[in-house]
Amino acid sequence: MxxxxxxxxxxxxxxxxxxxxxxxxxxxxxxxxxxxxxxxxxxxxxxxxxxxxxxxxxxxxxxxxxxxxxxxxxxxxxxxxxxxxxxxxxxxxxxxxxxxxxxxxxxxxxxxxxxxxxxxxVYDYRQFISPKGVSGFITGDMGLGHTVLPCPDLKAAYDFYVGLMGFGVTDHMHFKFSEDPEDPGQGLHFLHADNPRHHSLALYEAPHPAGCVHIMVETNNIDDIGYCIDRCAEHNVAITSSLGRHTNDKMLSFYMNTPAGFALEFGCDGWQVDWSTYQPTTSRLPSIWGHKWSPPE
Ligand SMILES: [Fe+2]
Incomplete structure (x- = not known):
């Protein structure tokens, strides 16, 4: 890969x-x-x-x-x-x-x-010390997290990332953000790189004015998430999706708005997959519980 x-x-x-x-x-x-x-x-x-x-x-x-x-x-x-x-x-x-x-x-x-x-x-060997006491981010060979990109031409994007860039297929999803029966919903493809992180990239079938749907960073534990929720309140940062657990990557997370207008998912407990035994799946639901969406006003 x-x-x-x-x-x-x-x-x-x-x-x-x-x-x-x-x-x-x-x-x-x-x-x-x-x-x-x-x-x-x-x-x-x-x-x-x-x-x-x-x-x-x-x-x-x-x-x-x-x-x-x-x-x-x-x-x-x-x-x-x-x-x-x-x-x-x-x-x-x-x-x-x-x-x-x-x-x-x-x-x-x-x-x-x-x-x-x-x-x-190239390393500079400056030691990482979180200024807010985050116990640690789960990174290393799994990279910084994942990014979800706007791909109105979902098939062309999928062919590019899987066929040319060589990403592996993890999961497919299709769901609606609204209750509107006329809403056709959007498709998502979750793709993985050569590491155990469930997905490093997801392709989302819609444009986005900020050029990204969200990025995700993963911390060591639930307390790191709880403290961050408190810091969002302290700094008037809009929480765009409540705490919840995703179906496919099992991530326990919430989402906040960033100064760039895309969201940032702050999570823990993501599934690290053994690709040698994994079969790509299709998920009909994004979250097991929580993740109630409330866009910033
Ligand atoms: Fe995500």
Whole structure:
């Protein structure tokens, strides 16, 4: 499998400090200044950053940074994408340095979602200490969590990520957010990378103005979630979905609004799958209990 994990996420912000405050005071991640003196980093573990906050004209999602196992897999992926007609831009040494990786490239999926992919990690060995006492984020080889991308042309996106990028299929879902009988609902595909996390990527059959439906980060335990719910109240951060447990990845989580206008799922207890015995499934319901949706006003 080509993609190892979701290595990082880039967000675009009109106000870098608003995102940094959200990341540190609400999420409990550790702040750091990137060497370029402009980008702000949020650290979650031993990596120099897992979320990069860059100045933008609008508050939105920037891109995912997908980790590829090695140079051979990196070059092979570029070759495969280009052979299929995808425009791939090989990044410069300074672009790779800015992301703390050895080599980097970028492209867009058929729905226009921009992405970066890379091989090789560069460490600065700054110790992660949560400023809000989060006991730890579940990351390592499983990556920072997952990202859910808007894919109005769901079939084209599915073919791209599974057929070209080499993601594995975990689960399919179709459900409605409304009670309206005329609502056709939306489909979702849950895809995994080469690690036990149930899904590192999900494709959602609808556009989203912020360029992302949500990202998910996973903590060690339920207390980390409870404290974060308290911090949301303290900082007037809208909780967009109540505490609940998902059907397919078993994640116990709640969702909050981010300064970029997409949601962030804060969870624990996610299922780590043994892919050697797993069979892809179809889920008819997103949650076993909870996850009552209340969009921000
Ligand atoms: Fe999620």
């Amino acid at each position: 080509t993609i190892s994990s979701l290595g990082y996420v880039v967000v675009k912000a009109t106000d870098l400090s608003a995102w940094e405050t959200f990341g540190t005071e609400v999420l409990g991640m550790m702040p750091a200044d990137a060497p370029d003196g402009k980008t702000r980093w949020l650290q979650m573990d031993e990596r120099p950053f897992r979320i990069a906050i860059e100045q933008g004209d609008a508050d939105r999602y920037g891109c995912a940074g997908w980790e590829v196992s090695d140079k051979q897999a990196f070059d092979a992926l570029i070759e495969k994408l280009e052979a299929a007609g995808t425009t791939v831009e090989r990044g410069s040494k300074s672009q790779a340095d800015a992301r703390c990786v050895t080599e980097i490239a970028s492209c867009a999926d058929p729905c226009g979602n921009h992405m970066e992919f890379y091989h090789g990690r």
